Amino acid sequence: MSKLTTPPVPAPDAVPCCPPLDERPLTAAEAERTAVMFKALGDPVRLRLFSAVASHPGGEACVCDISDVGVSQPTVSHHLRKLREAGLLASERRGTWVYYRVEPSVLAAMGRLLTTSAP
Amino acid sequence: MSKLTTPPVPAPDAVPCCPPLDERPLTAAEAERTAVMFKALGDPVRLRLFSAVASHPGGEACVCDISDVGVSQPTVSHHLRKLREAGLLASERRGTWVYYRVEPSVLAAMGRLLTTSAP
């Protein structure tokens, strides 16, 4: 089958969403969707993995480059999957290695959520 | 005792911290501290409570104004405590009511974490 760069995970949801948090109270549905992204960054290991990918030269990194975070390699894979399911990272296999990169629009959307409109 | 506006919770930690996530890989200690704040916003109920406080006129709200989020009153109190322990909210008792307000510096610090330096 033409299964080249198809994501092996079910849903790539958690698209950019919602106004700044101090503009209007979020609805239940908005909060549900937004919390997924914050929760994904709410783990120290995932935060280090995300930061490692985001700060890597070229904007992408293979798993072997960022696996040194103090947990087993399956656990690293598990956390990278979570970040991908939350829409924060995208992955692509090139030969032997799998490369992860940051989804830029989602990062900007999260930043906008925390940007206060009042001076 | 002189127990006026003293916070009844142990630690008010989770101060503003760390460079933007795409600048350098976070250390384990940095990630540990930063994850606390993201985890606090990683729950839909807490996100709605925080948004309700942040968007309230005057920048503060009493519990009775924001308690309509579909969970029991003790659960609301529990989540507000979590947000306070994470350093995102501050509370003050005035007469019968307790008012919560957003800790502005922390919000700005979180926004800076997600602000990419590259164009």
Added chain:
DNA sequence: CGTCAACATAGACAGGCATCGAATCAGAGG
């Protein structure tokens, strides 16, 4: 004082989640 309302705390329970070892899959190279 006694009572009422607003919040907080305590304890219990269920579901979620981070972690690991073992097994499996996918390419590269002999």
Added chain:
DNA sequence: CCTCTGATTCGATGCCTGTCTATGTTGACG
């Protein structure tokens, strides 16, 4: 074809946490 390395998936386990009911604390008001 075999094997080695990189990475994901699987199943199990133990802790963390979100939720509730019940109770306690604090201040206002007769």
